[in-house]
Amino acid sequence: MACGKLLFFFQLILFGLSLTVNGQLSPNFYSSTCPNALRIVKQGIAKAIKKEARVGASILRLHFHDCFVNGCDGSILLDDTSTFRGEKTAIPNKNSVRGFKAVDSIKASLEKACPGVVSCADILAIASRDAVVQYGGPTWQVRLGRRDSLTANRSAANAFIPAPSFNLRNLTSSFTTVGLSFKDMVVLSGAHTVGFARCTSFRPHIHNDTNINAAFAKSLQKKCPQSGNGKVLQPLDYQTKFRFDDKYYQNLLVKKGLLHSDQQLYSGNNNADAYVRKYASKQGEFFQEFGNSMIRMGNIKPLTGTHGQIRRNCRKSN
Ligand code: HEM
Ligand SMILES: *[C@@H]1O[C@H](CO)[C@@H](O)[C@H](O)[C@H]1NC(C)=O
Ligand SMILES: *[C@@H]1O[C@H](CO)[C@@H](O)[C@H](O)[C@H]1NC(C)=O
Ligand SMILES: *[C@@H]1O[C@H](CO)[C@@H](O)[C@H](O)[C@H]1NC(C)=O
Numbered sequence: 144m145a146c147g148k149l150l151f152f153f154q155l156i157l158f159g160l161s162l163t164v165n166g167q168l169s170p171n172f173y174s175s176t177c178p179n180a181l182r183i184v185k186q187g188i189a190k191a192i193k194k195e196a197r198v199g200a201s202i203l204r205l206h207f208h209d210c211f212v213n214g215c216d217g218s219i220l221l222d223d224t225s226t227f228r229g230e231k232t233a234i235p236n237k238n239s240v241r242g243f244k245a246v247d248s249i250k251a252s253l254e255k256a257c258p259g260v261v262s263c264a265d266i267l268a269i270a271s272r273d274a275v276v277q278y279g280g281p282t283w284q285v286r287l288g289r290r291d292s293l294t295a296n297r298s299a300a301n302a303f304i305p306a307p308s309f310n311l312r313n314l315t316s317s318f319t320t321v322g323l324s325f326k327d328m329v330v331l332s333g334a335h336t337v338g339f340a341r342c343t344s345f346r347p348h349i350h351n352d353t354n355i356n357a358a359f360a361k362s363l364q365k366k367c368p369q370s371g372n373g374k375v376l377q378p379l380d381y382q383t384k385f386r387f388d389d390k391y392y393q394n395l396l397v398k399k400g401l402l403h404s405d406q407q408l409y410s411g412n413n414n415a416d417a418y419v420r421k422y423a424s425k426q427g428e429f430f431q432e433f434g435n436s437m438i439r440m441g442n443i444k445p446l447t448g449t450h451g452q453i454r455r456n457c458r459k460s461n
Contacts, residue, residue, distance in 0.1 A: 167447050168286035172265075177257035184269040187249035192277050196385045199274025200338030201242035206267040207334070207440065208236060211303045211321055214444025216292035217263035219300070220246060220457040226294075233300030238374070239341065243458070246270070250457050263457035264289035268441045275433075278337050280387025283434030286441060290451035293460045307344045307402040311413055314404055321443050323436070329408055329418040330436040333429055335379040336391040340401055342367035342375040348403040354410060356398040363401075377401060392423035 173180040192199045209219040212230060221229045230236055246266060253261045265287050276282050305317040318328040349363040367375050378384035379401050380391045400406035409419040422429035455461055
């Protein structure tokens with residue numbers, strides 16, 4: 144009897160622990176306060192991608208750049224104010240992050256249906272999942288209930304968002320700094336199966352690196368010369384730029400990664416190689432892991448409870 148009671152209390156404690164660890168965000172967070180929230184975002188992103196195929200990739204990147212800077216709190220969406228400079232002009236973001244109008248439009252639809260309920264941080268998480276699905280990738284159950292920050296931090300964006308010049312060690316440390324693993328880093332980099340990069344971002348890799356396929360480098364050098372227009376775009380996955388698949392990893396195996404940082408994941412003798420080989424040959428495993436890693440990325444330091452606010456307009460605090 145005493146033993147049974149003890150076990151019961153032990154279970155209670157375990158339950159309490161699991162609540163504090165996993166209970167912050169939940170898939171059903173809006174089921175009573177905004178039952179159509181998920182449908183509205185899904186329709187919004189479908190419409191936006193129909194108008195411009197790239198925008199889903201851009202929003203997926205916004206979610207990443209949001210989460211790596213003081214957690215997934217919508218801070219990247221804030222415009223500059225008289226009291227702070229926003230993250231949009233930080234080095235990794237300037238002339239590069241996009242998709243804000245599509246986010247505004249989704250937010251406007253949500254405000255019409257359920258004013259002041261769905262956070263901008265959650266919009267990024269849901270829209271990212273829906274974009275991946277729309278591009279033919281995996282689905283996962285998005286955890287919800289993030290609240291929006293009142294402020295942004297430009298220097299934190301410079302400090303925490305990894306750069307394309309990073310080596311494997313640098314990449315690993317940016318992910319572990321925010322609580323993600325080495326494997327998460329390899330898996331989430333697979334997001335580069337969709338979208339584009341500017342010449343400025345891949346120029347050093349195609350001109351000066353040796354771990355690149357020579358013919359591939361040569362053809363890119365024509366489009367992105369040593370000097371000149373740094374804005375020219377190239378697909379991150381030269382094979383299927385709007386298809387979420389495992390071609391990104393296949394490209395790395397033949398040294399056709401676009402960014403220096405991409406090719407860092409496969410050299411033939413580093414500890415990311417085994418993952419790259421696995422995901423290049425087993426798309427199903429990549430898909431499964433991508434969903435799991437996106438959930439972990441989406442869990443980075445959310446504002447919950449009475450912290451932060453639900454912005455009415457994603458570009459400014461209320
Ligand atoms: C591993 C470290 C990473 C580095 C160094 C990196 C770097 C970059 C760079 C330099 C670009 C091109 C930007 C430009 O030239 O305008 C880019 C694009 C992109 N990144 Fe990453 N990235 C990383 C990880 C991720 C992760 C984790 C995700 C999402 C889960 C992601 C999603 C994207 C997407 C979708 C694009 C294309 C965006 C568009 O076409 O608008 N990246 N990334
Ligand atoms: C912004 O981020 C930087 C770098 O992480 C940090 O040193 C600074 O204290 C932050 N500023 C504010 C106002 O939170
Ligand atoms: C990148 O790694 C190199 C050595 O591997 C180190 O010297 C450098 O400080 C790192 N840079 C960043 C930004 O972490
Ligand atoms: C390539 O390396 C050379 C020699 O170090 C340097 O002058 C040039 O600026 C580099 N090019 C790029 C695109 O990084």
